[in-house]
Amino acid sequence: MNRGKLQKNLNHRPWFRLIWQWQGSVIPSILPRVFACAVFALGITIVYDFGINIALPLESGLVPSIVLGLLLVFRTNTAYERYWEGRKLWGTLINTVRNLSRSLWITIKENDSSDRTQKIATLRLLVAFAIATKLHLRSEPVNEELARFLPEKCYDKLFTMNHPPLEIAFWIGDYLQQQYEKKCINSYQLTAMFKLLDTMVDVLGACERILKTPIPLAYTIHLQQLVLLYCLTLPFQFVDELGWMTAPIVxxxxxTILGIEAIGIEIENPFGYDANDLPLDQICYTMERNIEDLITLAPCVRYLKNNLSQ
Amino acid sequence: MNRGKLQKNLNHRPWFRLIWQWQGSVIPSILPRVFACAVFALGITIVYDFGINIALPLESGLVPSIVLGLLLVFRTNTAYERYWEGRKLWGTLINTVRNLSRSLWITIKENDSSDRTQKIATLRLLVAFAIATKLHLRSEPVNEELARFLPEKCYDKLFTMNHPPLEIAFWIGDYLQQQYEKKCINSYQLTAMFKLLDTMVDVLGACERILKTPIPLAYTIHLQQLVLLYCLTLPFQFVDELGWMTAPIVxxxxxTILGIEAIGIEIENPFGYDANDLPLDQICYTMERNIEDLITLAPCVRYLKNNLSQ
Amino acid sequence: MNRGKLQKNLNHRPWFRLIWQWQGSVIPSILPRVFACAVFALGITIVYDFGINIALPLESGLVPSIVLGLLLVFRTNTAYERYWEGRKLWGTLINTVRNLSRSLWITIKENDSSDRTQKIATLRLLVAFAIATKLHLRSEPVNEELARFLPEKCYDKLFTMNHPPLEIAFWIGDYLQQQYEKKCINSYQLTAMFKLLDTMVDVLGACERILKTPIPLAYTIHLQQLVLLYCLTLPFQFVDELGWMTAPIVxxxxxTILGIEAIGIEIENPFGYDANDLPLDQICYTMERNIEDLITLAPCVRYLKNNLSQ
Amino acid sequence: MNRGKLQKNLNHRPWFRLIWQWQGSVIPSILPRVFACAVFALGITIVYDFGINIALPLESGLVPSIVLGLLLVFRTNTAYERYWEGRKLWGTLINTVRNLSRSLWITIKENDSSDRTQKIATLRLLVAFAIATKLHLRSEPVNEELARFLPEKCYDKLFTMNHPPLEIAFWIGDYLQQQYEKKCINSYQLTAMFKLLDTMVDVLGACERILKTPIPLAYTIHLQQLVLLYCLTLPFQFVDELGWMTAPIVxxxxxTILGIEAIGIEIENPFGYDANDLPLDQICYTMERNIEDLITLAPCVRYLKNNLSQ
Amino acid sequence: MNRGKLQKNLNHRPWFRLIWQWQGSVIPSILPRVFACAVFALGITIVYDFGINIALPLESGLVPSIVLGLLLVFRTNTAYERYWEGRKLWGTLINTVRNLSRSLWITIKENDSSDRTQKIATLRLLVAFAIATKLHLRSEPVNEELARFLPEKCYDKLFTMNHPPLEIAFWIGDYLQQQYEKKCINSYQLTAMFKLLDTMVDVLGACERILKTPIPLAYTIHLQQLVLLYCLTLPFQFVDELGWMTAPIVxxxxxTILGIEAIGIEIENPFGYDANDLPLDQICYTMERNIEDLITLAPCVRYLKNNLSQ
Known part of the structure; x- marks a missing residue:
């Protein structure tokens, strides 16, 4: 909405303010580990202060440093790509719902008023598909949120199914085939709408893929081992030079390091409720509003024509 | 236009001139922060000059340096990808408008002169769609710019809608379906044109995605914290070696660092009015000119045929 | 399933636990080589301790270090992209099976009850295609796992074929063409379903591509030579500074280095049985369950209509 | 053509020869700036030699170095991607011209010999589209090169148009629609050919996008400022250690640095006449030859049939 | 085939063996240059040993080192992407041949036995297309390898053509159009098969693109100049510290450096006969085997039906 203003703000005022923002940052989740590292560094400093020489000059390990740095960025990139792919998929879902609803609304002939009622019910099924997908991705059961967009009988049936969105897709497809058999749309239109429906199911499957396939475990383990090793060797490298400043510097x-890794973990699954997750509720609401707008629309051209022909 | 010349110029003369260009660069927005860093560094130097040893040898922090460097580049890449994706989407919009208008103009049969008037009105609706999308992305209300391309009644109606471009898409689709029912196009042509219309709505949705989904907040916060920490630790590292030169070097x-970050913020949303944003006004004008050219075209082959058959 | 919880867990508790996880990590496969490097380093230290100066100050080799670091990350990226592409392909297979089965179930007309039996048999062929692809990618022969989803005669025939999935695709295509000739589907629906079938065969071919085309041998050899050289020169660089600490540090x-390379090798072929490979068995089971769900579905809208029309 | 040989040569002999190649390298365009840097470094050395201590130890600026290095590579990647995308687009244009010409030649029925003449004229229009696109991208006016491939009347008309390739696309589409109305192709074939024509116009639009949208100005300015700063601070860093060797080393x-940047600028617009630009003339000639080959082809299968049926 | 085993082997035994593998590595092609560098380094050492101080401390050149390292990796990435894109294209060719042959075999009606003969001849033309593409990419003339898959008359004609694969595509298209005119397939099926044929020609064009468009010359020259400069400055940097060890270390x-560059050159054109090139012969053989398998297949479902209906 007023993002133009926000953009300007980001350029000027809130730069220094964002830095102190607690909500949405990863500080809460990494603070204990940062604290543990500092305590460990303090311990090392105390031991060193008693005259036990445990300082290690490790600067030569250039390749491990490059590897760790690049792995952290690889982690970041991969997590962000998953986040962004998730967002793209939901964008595709919005687009497809818009296109399919417009096609439905424009092309399916109405013979009597019950046809229009059924048409509107089907438009709402499109929103129901999106909401059911959202609930499915969050491992939540079918709930009241869906009730508004489904005929009562369908709503009851959903409770007994393993995979609610697929059943809704089935109902939409079934409605389209029925219209085709009633000669309200021709077979090209049917095929085109089926393709849009296929796209919606593709989005569902792709979101499940992102959800169920994290980065291979071997990477996660190896990266965490490297991060831990790195943080634990830091005090040995610094204690000689920095003395009592070792703990705060460590x-x-x-x-820095743990923050990057924590962000990766947090946005890897973008379908949850975190501050950094995708605003799925808002996206579903946009779809709903677009559909409701469409329903209130009386097409200007056709409207005239219909008035004339009646 | 005369870009060939520009290209040559970029190779030779303006290299040294570009460097001093103020407009379009990020210098204005980062200057206060650079100045603040310099003042801080000066303060540190003065304290150090009083003999208080606050110098810190921090060169060993190779991994944080690599991470910060790569994160800044990750920021740059991501912002540029959004910018470039936005440009691609508008390129797709131009292409689709060109293809859809050509198809419309060539294939829809005309029975009387009012058909042609209606056809031209629909071609202008395509431009109206692009302009409405532009206004929507800039959060601006429907305005005079659109009036030229819309029938008056439609223009008035748009003021009452939440999402003007979707309504224009609806009118275009409605017109096509009407032509199909009047047997002026067959169902394959209808399906093909609906697909092009779907592409236009896809572009709209994808632009909204870029606009409404910035880089996850956690990244922005963490990156700004790292940048601030880095800039504030610089004087401690340099004061011992550089003395009074610390402030200018810092x-x-x-x-360098703040500039990169500021560019990322500036081009992240490429749909605004900044010097570095996409030239949406010019792109819309190109579409308009292409459509007006098309309208003045009398197809050479068909023209002959029509003359013969009449 | 309960991934929401898992996600939370990853943020808090299991961070320190993951680090010690043996299963799924690459430690078992690299331990011998790490041990060999340590022994070599110990040997160098002993020789050095006898006063033979074999220390080499090699820090200046910045470019080889960058190159080795970036090559290791290139290896990592490439292997991960193959893994992720494999996962995407299986996701596409799930989506296509869902779409094709829904289309089949909704659109193919049934004249008598044997038609429905044949329809169900064909739906199961879709699962059989996925399982046959899985077995083919693992170089396993046709086995009992397939028997449940195939008519007995087909199952027997498969044993004589070079490429079982292709034959199953042929049977599905053959069934569709047969329905078309029996006028149970029209030619648009046939074409649309053939396209989905083509997608399934595309997935098969793309998985074979990933399996049969590893990273070019020249890279693998050069990278391993560089890794070996690097590990063998490490003790010479460190022995002067670190003394008896050389062996553990090396x-x-x-x-660090060997782990990255081993992960690359392990996930390069993601279709096997390793802990880090794709869960193909589970994916096939998901398809099976979706198909079985679909078969039990009586479409709500159509059901009414059929009741009325009968 | 004899690239296999070239490839071998690249492996063996010309390695040392390529290094001295002047043509196609960026040396001519960067030499003045390199010379300026050397002179500046010499000046600094002379000043230093007079005993004025202006040496600065700047090695600690690791992050700016990484950022500058990565930005230069970002510039390189981006420019190369534009170059490669341009090449892909022209590859798509070749493919589409081949496919569309083959379809045209095979499927459009001929009733009399004037039909064949018209068909050949349309095939040549495809080449004319490519050449007109090339001229348009180079901002050159319609010229003799096009005359061979266009009917005279069309050629004259092109001089009056803003956007020649779009008009040629219009003529091709018009011809196809005409054949459809004459029942020489059916509507599916028409739709398929229109889609190929749409692809050609998409290529045109995408090339315009590459041409008209350089990398955002803010990046170019910031990068050049950093490069200049870097080159100007080099002598201060080196003068203490290197003495009179400072100038040649600088x-x-x-x-190194200016070369990378100059290559980026040179290949950013790949449609010109530089040694490193795309061989558009040769690509257009390939299309022409393929079309002329096609015209001389008498299909073996059909030929028999036609002989039999006549 | 027995890749599962190979994979295991790569994990355990052959790690140390791969390192010594000569065939397929780039050692043969870079050995002379490595030797030249070593001799140059030895010369520098001898000169230094005579007391002429030519040692240069160059460690400060961090940015050039990063740039060279990243450019080498850019070269590697680009070359690998070309290799992998080439492999993907041939994968697409396999998939398309499989899909097109299955469609042909299933859908084209046979009225008499000559129809089947012609059908089989056309299936073999698909393999001929792949082989002709392979020969074309290797700049080899039409040869015996093609004879098996082509009618004699066509084989003779191919010798007179500039671009054999395009002519084969023309024959396939011609056959399809002929079947359509004989009412053996309907127009949807014709359109779908034409699209698959278009895909085959797209693959051909994309392979030509990879073959004929190397990385821009300016990059190649600049990179080789940097590599040479780097290798020649190495002895000056090391001679002071390493003494007589300079030559082996250099x-x-x-x-390391020359190997990376040589691999890039070797896999940049993946269609040749090198050990690291794509196994095109094997891919063509796979297609042939799949087609021959298909021909021997008697579809189980249809077979029954045909038996019943006859």
Whole structure:
């Protein structure tokens, strides 16, 4: 909405304010680990202070440093790509719902008023598909949110199914085939609408893919081992040079590293309720509003024609 | 237009001139922060000059440096990809408008002169769709710019709608379905044109996606925290070696870093009015000119045939 | 399923636990090589301890270090892209099976009860295609797992074929063409379903591509040579500074490097039985369950209509 | 053609020869700037030699170095992607011309010999489209090169148009629609050919996009400022260590950096006449030859049939 | 085939064996240059040993090092992408041949036995297309390999053509159009098969693109100049520290750098006969075997029906 203004704000005022923002940042989840690193560094400093030489000059390990740095960025990229792919999929879902609803509304002939009622019910099924997908991705059961968009009988039936969105897709397809058999649409229109319906099911499957296939475990384990090793060797490298400043500096550096990794974990599954997850509720609401707008639309051209022909 | 010349110029003369260009660069927006960093560095130098040893040798933090460097580039890449995707989408919109208008103009049969008037009105609706999308992306209300391309009644109606471009798409679809029912196009042609219309709505949805989904907040916050930490630790690292040169050098380095980040923020939303945003007005004007050209075209082959058959 | 919970867990508790996880990590496969590097480093240290100066200051080789680091990450990226492309392909297979089965179930007219039996048999052929593809990718022969989804005669025939999935695709196509000739579907529906069948065969071919085309041998050899050279030169660089700590430090660094390379090798072929491979058995089971759900479905809208029309 | 040989040559002999190649390299365009850097470095050395201590130890600026390095590579990647996308688009244009010409030649029925003449004229229009696109991308007016492929009347008309390729596309579409109305092709074939024509117009639009949308100005300015700053601070860093060798070393390093940037600028617009631009003339000639080959082809199968049926 | 086993082997035994593999590695082609670098380094060492101080401390050139490292990796990525795109294209060709042959075999009606003969001849033309493409990409003339898959008359004609694969595509298209005119397929099926044929020609064009458009010359030249400069400055940097060890160390480092570059050159054109090129012969053989399998197939469902209906 007023993003133009937001954009300007991001350029000027809130730069220094964003830095202190707690909500939506990963600080809460990494603070304990940063604190643990600092305590460990303090321990090392105390031991060193007693004269036990445990300082290690490790600067030569250039390749491990590059590898760790690049792996962290690989993690970041991969997680962000999953997030962005998820967003693209939901964008596709909005587009497809818009296109399919417009086609439905324009092309299916109405012979009596019950046809229009059925048409509107089917338009609402499109929104129901999106909401059922959202619930499915969040592992939530069918609930009241869906009730508004489904005929009562269908709503009851959904409770007994393993995979609610697929059943809704089945009902939409069934309605289209029925219209085709009633000669309200021709077979090309049927095929085109089936393709849009297929796209909706493709989006569902792709979201399930993102949800169910995290980054291979071997990467996650190896990366966490490297991060831990790195954070634990930091005090040995710094204690000689920095003395009592070792603990705060180690805290800063481990904050940098652990933060990156934590963000990766947080946005890897973008379908949840976190502050950084996709605004699925809002997207579903946009679809609903678009459909409701469409229903209130009396097409200007056709309207005239219909008035003339009647 | 005379880009060939521009290209040559870029190779030779303006290299040194571009460097001093103020307009379009991010210098205005980052100057206050660069200045703040320099002042801070000066403060540190003064404290150090009083003999208080606050110098810190931090060169060992190779991994945080790599991570910060790569994150800044990740930010740059991501922002540029959004910018370039936005440009691609508008390119797709131009192509689709060209293809759909050509198909409309060539294939829809005309029985009387009012058919042609209606056809021309629909071609202009395509431009209206692009302009309405532009206004929608800039959160601007329906305005005079659209009036030229819309029948008056439609223009008035648009003021009452939530989502003007979708309504225009609805009118175009409605016109096509009407032609199909009047047997002026067959159902294959209808389906093909509906697909092009779907593409136009897909472009609209994808632009909304870019606009409404910035980079996850957690990244933005973490990156800004790292940038701030880095700039604030710079004087401690340099004060011992550089003395009174610390402040200008810190200003230079923070200029480098803050500039990258500011560019990312600026081109992340490419649909605004900034010097670095997409030239949407010009793109819309290109569409308009192409449509007007098309309307003045009398197809050479068909023209002969029509003359013969009449 | 309860991934929402898992996600939360990943944020809090299991961070430190994951690090010690043996199963699924690459430690077992690289441990011998890490040990060999450590022993070599120990040997170098002993020789050095006898006063033979074999220390080499090699820090200047910045470009080889960058190249090795980036090559390792290139390896990682490439292997992960293959893994993720494999997952996407199986996701496409699920989607296509869902779409094709829904279309089949909704659109093919039934004249008598044997038609329905044949329809169900064909739906099961879709699952059989997926399972046959899985077995083919694992170089396993046709086995009992397939028997449930195939008519007995077809099952027997499969044993004599070079490429079982292609034959199953042929049977599905043959069934569709037969329905078309019996006028149970029209030619548009036939074409649309053939396209979905083509997609299934495309997935098969793309999986074979991933399986049969590893990263070019020249890269693999060059990378392994560089890794070996790097690990063998490490002790010479460290022995002067670290003394008897050389061996454990070299072990740590070679663990980092060899681990990355081993993960690359492990996930390059994602169709096997490793802990890090794709869960193909589970994916096939999902398809089976979706198909069985579909078969039990009595479409609500059509059901009414059929009752009325009968 | 004899690229196999070329490939071999690249492996063996010309390695050392390529290095000295002047034509096609960016040396001519960057030499003045490299020379300027060397002179500046010499000046600094002379000043230093007079005992004025202007040496600055700047090695600690790791992050700016990484950022500059990665930005240069970002520039390189982006420019190369534009180049490669341009090449892909022209590849698509060749493919589409081949497919559309083959379809035209095979499927359009001929009733009398004038039909064949018209068919051949339309095939040549496809080449004319490619050439007109080339001229349009180079901002050149319609010229003799096009005359061979266009009917005279069309050629004259093109001079009056803003956007020649679009008009040629219009004529091709018009011809197809005419054949459809003459029942020489059916509506499916018409739709399929229209889609190929749409692809050709998509290629045109995408090339215009590459041409008209350079990398955002803010990046170009910021990058050039960083490059200049870097080159100007080099002598201060080196003068203490290298003495009179400073100037040649600075020349070498600035040669590296400026070369990368100059290549980026040169291939960013790949449609010109530079040695590194796409061989558009040759690509157009390939299309022409393919079309002329096609025209001389008498299909073996059909030929028999026609002989039999006549 | 027994890749599962190979995979296991790669994990365990052959790790140390791969390192010594000569065939398929780039060692043969870079050995002379590595040797030249070592000799140059030896010369520098001898000169230095005579007391002439030519040592240069160059470690400060961080940006050129990063740029060279990243450029080498850019080269690697680009070359690998071309290789992988080539492999994908041939995968697409296999898939399309499978889909088109299955469609042909299932859908084209046979009225007499000559129809079947012609059908089989056309299936073999698909393999001929792949082989002709392979020969074309290797700049080899039409040869005996093609004779088996072509009618004699066509084979003779191919010798006179500039672009054999395009002519074969023309014959396939011609056959399909002929079947359509004989009412053996309907127009939807014709359109769908034409689209698959278009895909085959697209693959051909895309392979030509990869073959004929190497990385822009400016990059190749600049990269080789940088590599040479880097290798020649290495001895000056090392001679002070390493003494007589300079030559072997320089040889190792130049081996690393030159190897990367040589791999890039080798896999840039993946259609040749090198050990690292794509196994085109094997891919063509797979297609042949799939087609021959298909021909021997008597569809189980249809077979019954045909038996019943006859």
């Amino acid at each position: 805290a800063l550096i481990s904050f | 200003a230079l380095i923070s200029f | 072990a740590l660094i070679s663990f | 020349a070498l390093i600035s040669f | 040889a190792l480092i130049s081996f």
